[in-house]
Amino acid sequence: MSSNAATFSAASQVVARQSDFFIDRHVLVAGELDDLYPVELAKVAAQVQVFTTHYGQHLALNRFDSISSHFGAELSADDVKDIDMVLLYWPKAKAEANYLMAMLMSLCGKDTEICIVGENRSGVRSAEKMFTPYGPLNKYDSARRCSFYWGRCQETAPAFNLNDWFRSYPLTVGEHTLTIRSLPGVFSHGEFDQGSRLLIDNLPDLTGRVLDFGCGAGVIGAVLKTRYPDIQIDLADVSALAIASARETFRENHLEGHFVATDVYAALPDQYDFLISNPPFHAGLKTFYAATEQFIEQSPAHLTSQGELVIVANNFLQYPPLLERTLGNVDIRAKNNKFSIYHAKK
Numbered sequence: 001m002s003s004n005a006a007t008f009s010a011a012s013q014v015v016a017r018q019s020d021f022f023i024d025r026h027v028l029v030a031g032e033l034d035d036l037y038p039v040e041l042a043k044v045a046a047q048v049q050v051f052t053t054h055y056g057q058h059l060a061l062n063r064f065d066s067i068s069s070h071f072g073a074e075l076s077a078d079d080v081k082d083i084d085m086v087l088l089y090w091p092k093a094k095a096e097a098n099y100l101m102a103m104l105m106s107l108c109g110k111d112t113e114i115c116i117v118g119e120n121r122s123g124v125r126s127a128e129k130m131f132t133p134y135g136p137l138n139k140y141d142s143a144r145r146c147s148f149y150w151g152r153c154q155e156t157a158p159a160f161n162l163n164d165w166f167r168s169y170p171l172t173v174g175e176h177t178l179t180i181r182s183l184p185g186v187f188s189h190g191e192f193d194q195g196s197r198l199l200i201d202n203l204p205d206l207t208g209r210v211l212d213f214g215c216g217a218g219v220i221g222a223v224l225k226t227r228y229p230d231i232q233i234d235l236a237d238v239s240a241l242a243i244a245s246a247r248e249t250f251r252e253n254h255l256e257g258h259f260v261a262t263d264v265y266a267a268l269p270d271q272y273d274f275l276i277s278n279p280p281f282h283a284g285l286k287t288f289y290a291a292t293e294q295f296i297e298q299s300p301a302h303l304t305s306q307g308e309l310v311i312v313a314n315n316f317l318q319y320p321p322l323l324e325r326t327l328g329n330v331d332i333r334a335k336n337n338k339f340s341i342y343h344a345k346k
Helices: 010-017 037-041 055-061 094-108 124-131 194-200 219-227 240-252 290-297 319-327
Strands: 026-031 047-052 068-071 085-089 113-119 137-143 146-152 167-173 176-182 209-213 232-237 258-261 272-277 303-314 331-335 339-345
Touching: 010 037, 010 113, 010 137, 010 146, 026 037, 026 094, 037 047, 047 055, 055 068, 085 094, 094 124, 113 124, 124 137, 124 146, 167 219, 176 219, 176 240, 194 219, 194 303, 194 339, 209 219, 219 232, 219 240, 232 240, 240 258, 272 290, 290 303, 290 319, 303 319, 319 339
Parallel strands: 026 047, 026 085, 047 068, 085 113, 209 232, 209 272, 232 258, 272 303
Antiparallel strands: 113 146, 137 146, 167 176, 303 339, 331 339
């Protein structure tokens, strides 16, 4: 492990202890990766490719010539021709782990080896049982509150079909009933959270161009487009699984929208009349506010001259002072024992 080991996550530090597994191998890295360890891995492996559903991670990895990064909800067979080893960082959602295993084993095929690493609190201990349909998986290391497993795919995995992984649930808002479609690991997977409900019940009248930021399965965006059919709506998220889900939600409900994978405003050069969000504050297992703070701080550049920003947030989050500083004003449109709706005008 190199001198910059301290910049790696605990899980990557455990992988580094087991680097012999990867010498001269063609490695595909996937899952809940939140550092640049694949670049380090490329020093011992014959080849390193990364499959990530996180746009920010993809942008960070794409700067390096020593590895190749694939971003999307699904990996294509053309991308994995030479892979003989998979390194899976265990995601916090068990259903997403199952999804990734099914996709990767289907694509890489029989005799592919797999190493799985994850924090113990992420549920990685269930990896052995979940890998059973494909072959044996054994624990090889335990350190820094993480576990590391090695196994081999000994069975022919069923063909992977993305459509099999969508879950649907009905959502009734006022006189409208919508069908929400979502993939594993996506916020609102199989349910409508109370923060989003409070938000859509307390919005100003919408016109013009609207952004649903951190769109998840497209719940808020679909309600907005149904309620205000004349708006032009963009749905943005850092997750490819979210973008695929939102697109599918709109298709299912015969709605029109524009879908953008982006890290905050990175792929959003435009200005909007309304910025609407139930912003995320969890990234993996960590509590993480940076994306929402950046969303608020940079909002003036992305609002039209009379533009408005409306977000829902847990009451304990300190967004009102930030909104006051950034846009010069903030009012609370609604509040309950858990959430507040904050509204600010440019």
